[in-house]
Structures are given as structure tokens and as C-alpha cells.
Amino acid sequence: MIKLLVIIMVNFLGVASVWASDGGPIPLKHASINLADKAALYRGAETFLAQCATCHSAEYMRYGRVATDLHLTATQANGLLPPHLKLGDEMVGFMPNDYAKAVFGTVPPDLTLIARVKGADWLYTYLTSFYADPAKRWGVNNAVFPGVNMPDVFAALQGVPEPEFTSVKLPDGTSEQRLIGIKAPLVPGSMTPAEFDTLVRDLVGYMVYMAEPAKMQRMNYGPYVLGFILLFTLLMFLLKKEYWRDIKSTIRSE
């Protein structure tokens, strides 16, 4: 039995470390988002529609659902809407597929569910880990998605970070430059690092909400469910005491 448990533990740790290493050469940073902060999710929605929706769709989400879930005012909701669309419409992409194929060699994937596939920490690290690489088509590469074909959409806000390499000796005697991290940009962006960080965290929060809107409701139910369990435990405890009082008095009287 103990052997079996050890095998299960080792396997689990193995799988967990493969997941953790999914990030590529640099460790993933913790996104620490707060789905209860509706103002932050709204700012994230604004950033998503302004910075990402030009290339990516989120076609399993409707504008109206965002407005309801985030308790937006009519002005805020209409502010999110592109001019030709209605609240009931899905967040479809604006870039024709054949145009995207011609420019990027691929169609930018739909992002509705991406947070469920990649996780918040991966998204947060990905969006903050573009770095200057003049050999690449868009002049940038990414530390957790090497060779990615997406331009650095935050270059103006963040500046373009510089890569940090180390020289690694290979078994055949040659050496190779390997990425170990990224450094501050040579030319700073229009936002301070702290402002930029908040912008990306809010955006990732919105993407996590979008991938599973019911999570917010589940979290709201949480305290009630725990309260019910506590109350139920207390009732059962009192009931047990009541039963045993009877049993004990029967035994005593016999």
C-alpha cells in the first residue's frame, strides 16, 4: 500500500514538474488576479478590446454578458462596443482570415478559452516577456513562447525588454547562447513598470473571467456553502448528543 502511494506521489510530482516547465527558459511569474475586483476586470476588458481584438476573436463571449457580469453602466457597456455591433453580438474577430494568413503566416487563435488552456500565470508571463530580437520578423521574440509570430503589442507602453543570455558548453565542445531572463528595456515605454504590470494583470484577470464566467458565481456561492456545512455539522452534533442522552439514560435505568 505504502509502495503504491509512493509511486502515485512520484508520478504526480513528475507530471507537475512537466507542467511547471511548460513555460520555457524562464520560470512563470504569479499573476495573482482577483476575480472579485469588477473594476479591474472592466479595465481588462477595455485593454482586451483595444489591444487584442484587432487580431484575435473571442467569439464564445458576447458583449452583453460582459456588461451584465461586470455590472457595467449603459455608458461603460456602449464604450466597449465597436460602432457597428450590438450588445447581443459575439466578440468576433475583425481581421479577415486570409489577410491574417498572408501577414502572420497563421490565423491568430480565438482567445475566449485560452486562459483555461494555458493558465493565468503563463498568460501573465507571456505578455510581459517579449524581448528584442532583431533576427525575428517583428523584431521581437518571447521567453515563454520562443519563435512566436505575434508582434509585441505593448512595445510603446512597456518599451522592448532586452534578453539576458548565458553561454552553455555542449557535449561536442562547442558552446551555445541560452536565454536565462529578460532585462529592463533600453528605451522605457510610456508607462512605469508598476502601471504596466497592473494593466497586464487586469487584462489576464479579464481573460480568466472570459474563459469561465461561472467561476465568479461559484466563488460567490462559496461562503454560503461553507456556512451551510458548518451549521449542518453543529445540528448533527446536537442531534448526536440528544440520541446519546437517551441511550445513556436507558443503560443507567437497566
Ligand code: HEC
Ligand atoms: C497584430 C496582431 C496581434 C495582436 C494585436 C495581438 N496578437 Fe496575439 N497573436 C497573434 C498571432 C499572429 C499569434 C500566433 C502566433 C504563433 O502561433 O506563432 C498570436 C498568438 C497569441 C497567443 C498564443 C496562443 C496560443 O495558441 O498559444 C496569445 C496568448 C495571444 N496571442 C494573446 C494576445 C493578447 C492578450 C493580445 C492583446 C494584448 C494579443 N495577443 C494581441 C497576433 C496578434
